Amino acid sequence: MSLSPPPAPASTYSSSIDPASPQAIIEADSDHSDVAESCNTSTKSVNQSIFDYVKENGRTYHRYQAGSYLYPNDESESERLDLQFEILKVLFGGRNFYAPLEDPRKILDIGTGTGKWAIEMGHQFPRCEITGTDLSPIQPDWYPSNVKFVIDDAAEEDWMIKPDSYDYIHTRVLLGCFEDFREVIRKSFRYLKPGGWMESQEYMHTVYCDDGTMGSDYAFAEWTKTQDSAAMQLGRPLRIANKLKRWYEQAGFVDIHEEVYKLPVNSWPRDPQLKMLGRFSESSLLDGLQAFSLAFFHRGLGWTKDEIEVYLVNVRKAISDRNVHAYHKM
Template sequence: MADATAEEHLEVDENINDDKDSAIGSEGASDTTSLQSWITDYREENGRTYHAFRDGAYFQPNDEMAQEALDSDISHHLFLKTFDNRLFLAPLPQQVNKVLDIGTGTGIWAIDFADEHPEAEVIGTDLSPIQPQWMPPNCRFEIDDADHPHWTYDTSTIDFIHVRSLFGCITSWPAFYDECYRTLKPGGWIEQAEFSPGFYSEDDTVTDEHIMGDWIKHGKKCFEIMGKEIMVFEKMKGMIEEAGFVDVEERKYKWPIGTWPKDRRMKELGAWARAHIDSGLEGWTLRVLTGLLGWTREEVLAYCAGMRADMRNPKLHGIHEMRVVFARKPAAS
C-alpha cells in the first residue's frame, strides 16, 4: 500500500459537487528539567500560548487547540490510518527494552506504544509539559530539548528512537542524527516520519496563484531566517545514511487534501489530512509570520481563511507528501 500510495496518480472522483461526502462519515548533555512552576507559565502571543522552557526554540503553540491538532485526535489518527493501524514500520525485535519518543507532544504515541509493549521502558521528551498525568507504569515524560548538542542519555542505551513531525525544530540535523546514533544500542533502530510543509497537485489544479500553492514560500523564508530546516522530509534519508546507519529504508505516501480522490481509502485519508491542516493552520503560522515577516494577526488569519477555502474547493486536487525513514545502527558499532 505504501508504494502504491506514493507512486500511482490519484484518480479524481468526478461526482463530488461540493465539499461534503457522506461516504467518509464523521471521522475526519542537555538539561532534563523537572516540572517547575515556571515551565507552565507559558508565553502568550496573538491569543495563543507557547512553551516557556527555552522560549522561542519551537514555533508552534502548546494550548488545547494545538494539542488537538498535533496528536491527541487528528494527526495521530492520520498516521495510524496511513500505516494500517501500526505505530511504527521498522522491523523491531519482539522485545525492546528502552524506547525514546522525541518531540512527544501530547504523548499519545508513547502511551500507545507502552500499552502495546509492557516490557519496554518508554520515555517521551518535549519542550512543553502538556502530557496527561495518567499513563502506563512503563511510560514517563521528560522536559528536554532535542536540539541541544549533547543529550543526557548514555551511549548505547536505547533500543528504538521514534521521531515524528520535527521539521523546523532542529538547527543541525547531522548533529541530531549523531546523537541518535550515539545513544542507540548496536542493532537499535531509528524511525522518522515527516511531511512536506507545502502542497502540490498531479493535474496542475494547484498553482502559485492559489494560497495552497503559495503557502510554502513563506515557510521557507521564515525558517531560513531562523536557521532551521523545514524540508527535512526530502533530506532525512541521506543524512541518516551519512550518520552511519545501515538497512536504511524510505517509504513515501500521499495525503490528498480533501475527499476528491475516487479511491475510498484515499478519500478517507484526505478527510483526515484536511482536518489536520485545518486545525493546525494558525498554530503553524501566527508566531513565524508575525514575528519574522511582520504580518499582522489579522493578515495571518485572513491568509488561513483563504487556505481553508482552497482546501474545500473540489476543483483543487492538492496533495500533502509524507515520508518515513527507518534504519539500524550496525550491530558491530
C-alpha cells in the same frame, strides 16, 4: 533494499520522501457533493514555572527554552496533534512503526507532543521503558507505568543516559523544530545500541499535484512558500523530509529503508479510504493553519496578527477546494 550491516553500527528506518519516486496516481472523485466535517497510573513532576506559558497573538507557547519551538502548545493545538496521530496511523495501515522491533527494552520518542505514540508503544511493549521528551508538559497525567515524559530539548541537552543505551529512537513530524536536524540524527546514532534502529516519519512541506489541477495561483501552495521563507529567516528549516535518508547515511547508519505515502489535502479522491483521510487532513490543516502561521510570519516576517488573518482567508478556501487535487508526501 536490505544490506548486511557491519559490526556495531545502528540502523535506520526512515519513512520520509523521495520526490522522484514513482507513485500510483490517485483517482479524483467527480462528485463534489461531499462536505468536509469538522474533526474537531503514573504522574509527572515538573517545576510549576514550566506551566507559565508564553502568550503571543492569542495563543500560548512553551516556557522552557522559550522561542525555540514555533508552534503553540494550547488545547486546540493538542487536539489537532491527536487528530494528526490518528490520520498517520490510518495512512500507515494501523502501524506505529516499521523498524523490525522484537523485544526492545529502551525506546526514546523525541518531540513526543501529547504522548499518544509513546503511550501506545508502552502498551504494546510492556517490558520496555518508553521515554518521551518534549518542551511542553502537555502529556496526560495517567499512562502506563513503563512510560515516562521528560521536559527536555533534544537539540541542546544531554539525553539523560549513557551512549549505546536505546534499542529504538523515534521522531515524527518535526519539520521546523530544529536548526539542524542532522545533529539529532548524529546524537541518535551515538545513543543507540549496536544494531538499534532510528525511525523518522515526516511530512514533505511542498504541496504536490499529479493531474495539472493545481494552478500557479493556488493559495495554499503559495502559503507554503511564504512559511518556508519565514522559517529560513528564523533558522528553523521545514524542508527536511527529502534529506533524511542522505543524512542518515552520512551519520553512519546502514540497512536503510524508505517508504513514501500520499496524503490528500482534502476529500477529493474517489477511493473511500483516501477520501476519509483527505477529509480529516483538511480538518487538521484548517484547525492548525493559524498555529502554523502566527509565530512564523510574526517573528520571521514582521507581519501583524491582523495581516496574517486576512492573508489566511484565501488559504483556507484553497485547502477546501476539491477541484484542486493536491496532496502531501509522507
